[in-house]
Amino acid sequence: MHNRRRNLLKAAGIAAAALAAGLLKPVAALAAAWNKEAFSAKNPGDALKSLGAAGAEASGAIVIDAPQIAENGAVVPIEITSNVPGTTSIAVLIDKNPFPLAGKFDFMEGAMPFVKLNVKMGETSEVRALAMAGGRNYVATKEIKVTIGGCGG
């Protein structure tokens, strides 16, 4: 029991240190990394251009797992897996949203090119999953029908 208490104290110490470091250091770095230009783009073409992926080629190696019909546009679950070898980033674009780019994820140090997330969709739209691998860009598309939009509140 005593041992457990030591462990607990140790864990708390580590957590506190991590928190302090996390609060002080990465804020500026993270803020600078946010791609404002791509996220402010109002159509998917401009967003892709800002990501440096204007000429992305269609690929069947990117799997978009999402419902064909989303009843609630406020929470649409989308799962993306890239089977393109050497994928380092995945981006998600919802063509008909006011700002199509919903997110971009960079993978390193053993992270698999996979992400599952919930997005808001204003209306029925094509959803694009972009995979970046070795300086080349690949894209897959899937239409998701929305019966109740998620952007009006």
Add this chain to the structure above:
Amino acid sequence: MAAGPMKMRATLGAGYTDVRVLMSHPMETGQRKMPDGQLVPLHFIQSVTVKVNGKTVVEGQISQAISRNPVFSFRVRGGAKGDRIEVAWLDNKGETNSTEATIA
């Protein structure tokens, strides 16, 4: 209100670790109107970082199009019981939160 609790679960799959994280955040789009007709200001998480044993494995940038109280799943190759997973976020107002868990 923004920096509500986070929940995370890291479980071992077949050759990989599944990290599932929930963040409490309003994720305001800046397009929703309050009853008095004024727009609710834009307020959303911009960056998400996942670390395993202190090493960054996923760096995500997200927009206001992510649903309220975002839930993400990530997968990391390998992993062992006791590995430390840390997830942190930063929003457009400079608020941050983080949580950690060990692989169960």
